[in-house]
Amino acid sequence: MDSRQRELASALVEHIEIGVIILDAELRIQYWNNVVTQCSGKRLELALQQPLALIFPEADTLCLSEMLVLARDQGEHVYTEWHDPPYLIQLPFDTSGEPAPLMLQSTLLFPFKRSDDQQLFGLLLYDSSKLARDNNQLDAALHSLSSKQVEQERLITTLEKANAQLMQSEKLAAIGQLAAGVAHEINSPIGYVCSNLQTLAGYVHDLLRIIDAVDGAASLDEVRQLKRSLEYAYIRNDVEALIAESEDGIEQVKKISTALKDFSHFEEDEFRLADLHRGLDTTLNVVNNELRYKAEVVKEYGQLPAVECMPSQINQVMMNLLVNAAHAIEQFGRITLRSGQQGEWVWLEVEDTGQGIAPHLLNRIYEPFFTTKPVGKGTGLGLSLSYNIVRKHNGRIEVFSTPGQGTRFRVWLPAQQPTRPPIKEDADHHE
Ligand SMILES: Nc1ncnc2c1ncn2[C@@H]1O[C@H](COP(=O)(O)OP(=O)(O)O)[C@@H](O)[C@H]1O
Ligand SMILES: [Mg+2]
Structure with a gap:
């Protein structure tokens, strides 16, 4: 150098x-x-x-x-x-x-x-003070980010709680709806069983009079006369009819109460193998009173394997779809229930001939509280709840609708859940 x-x-x-x-x-x-x-x-x-x-x-x-x-x-x-x-x-x-x-x-x-x-x-x-200072800013930024994250997590927890409450209130609404329906369904058989019992009581009174007359009467003619005047022949016929009719009525009440029992495991939260058709029939029984005056119900069931699901929750989804279908029909229409299997998947379908859904509303119907129904009739929670239930089942809901013609909802479910929880056999058969 x-x-x-x-x-x-x-x-x-x-x-x-x-x-x-x-x-x-x-x-x-x-x-x-x-x-x-x-x-x-x-x-x-x-x-x-x-x-x-x-x-x-x-x-x-x-x-x-x-x-x-x-x-x-x-x-x-x-x-x-x-x-x-x-x-x-x-x-x-x-x-x-x-x-x-x-x-x-x-x-x-x-x-x-x-x-x-x-x-x-x-x-x-x-x-390196400057570097350190920048780094402190970085630290502060990270810190505030992480506190934002904590805040976000808190919000998510709050939302989840609110969602659970919503589910709960929709369940309560469904139970209320059910109760009203059941009351309606049970009322008429109970009504005629009651009136039959009154008539029967009158008949029994008359019959006892005839039997008592056998001991006190002077002649057989007197007894015959009494028999005729009390219209014994008519009573005899009618008694059988009344008893048959009352048995029918009681049978119907029993059917409804079984359906209710089947339907209303509301708190059940377990996957198990279930027969979806049986669930659908049960659900139909329960909402029958909402449907009967609005539509003819057509069943086009296919073949279904036992499906791993929470049966009462799937029932609830189908009930929501059925009630919506009935609500969509103004005068009188048709509701078609279909089912089928495609590989690992099964599907259930509810089609109605109701008013349909406007295309611009199609992506809103699953929103909580979205309803086009008047206050008191719609909560706007049915489809959002159904969506959640189906998602919990790792399935999906499809909707096809043509305004003025009708709507078809199809629920896809995997026959087996992907991450397999322990399966409980469907144990509670009808007695
Ligand atoms: N089958 C159907 N036909 C026509 N519109 C429907 C049908 N199902 C659902 N909708 C529309 O989706 C909205 C949301 O449905 P839902 O979540 O069950 O709430 P709600 O029945 O209480 O209004 C309904 O208000 C209606 O506008
Ligand atoms: Mg609804």
Whole structure:
């Protein structure tokens, strides 16, 4: 290196905004540049040949000696970052001479040899406060993000709770609807069984009179006369008819109560193998009173395997679809129930000849509270609940609708659940 090059090199070292300290093998100070003078507030003349630890007593000697071992004994360049130790050597002023008490440093210690083979070490000190500050901002940003996330999780929990409550209230609404329907269904058989009993009581009274007359009557003719006057022949006929009719009525009530029992495992939350057709028939029985005056119900069932599902929940989905179908029909129409299997999937379908759904509303019908029905008639929760149930079954709902002609809802369910929970056999048969 000629003198010009040497001059350039030392000008560079004096102007670069990096602290440069040169140490000998015993860590005695041989040189430092302007930045170190500026930032340490110490004078080089007083420090020359002094041990680094003496001039900078705050130096982290443990860290420094570790670095030195690596640099001296293994010839490595040893780099430390500001966040390991806060700083290696305290430089209380910044490069313009202003106090900068919190200056954070990164340092590089590396061995080199002079032309005369003397072992020396370069120690470079970088001000990494800015980096650290940026990093703090990053930290703060991350922190606020994570607190946003916590907030979001809290919101999601709240939403889930609200959703569960909605489900619950829709269940209650469904139960209410059911109860009204059941009351209606049971009323008429109970009504005529009651009136039959009254008539029968009258008949029994008359019959007893005839039988009593057998003992007290003077002649057989008198008894015959009484028989005729009490219309025995008519009573005889009618009694049988009344009893047959009453038995029918009681049978019907029994059927409804069985259907109800079947239908109303509302809290059941377990997958098991179930006969979907039986579920559909049960559901039909339950909503019969809503459908009867609105539509002729046609069944076009296909072949279905036992399907792994939560039967009462699928019943509820089908009930919602059936009631919606009935609501969509203005005068009198047809509701067709179909089922089928395609590979691993089964489907249930409810088609009506009702008013249909306008295309721009098709993607809104699953929204909670979306309803086009008058207050009191629609909650807007039926399809949203159904959607949730079907999704829980890893299935999907399709809808096809032509305004003015009708609507077809198809529920697809996997015959077997993909991640298979333990299956309970469908144990509760009718007695
Ligand atoms: N079969 C159907 N025919 C016509 N419109 C339907 C049918 N099913 C559902 N809809 C429309 O979807 C809306 C939402 O249905 P739903 O979630 O069951 O709530 P709700 O029956 O209480 O209104 C209904 O208000 C109606 O506009
Ligand atoms: Mg509905």
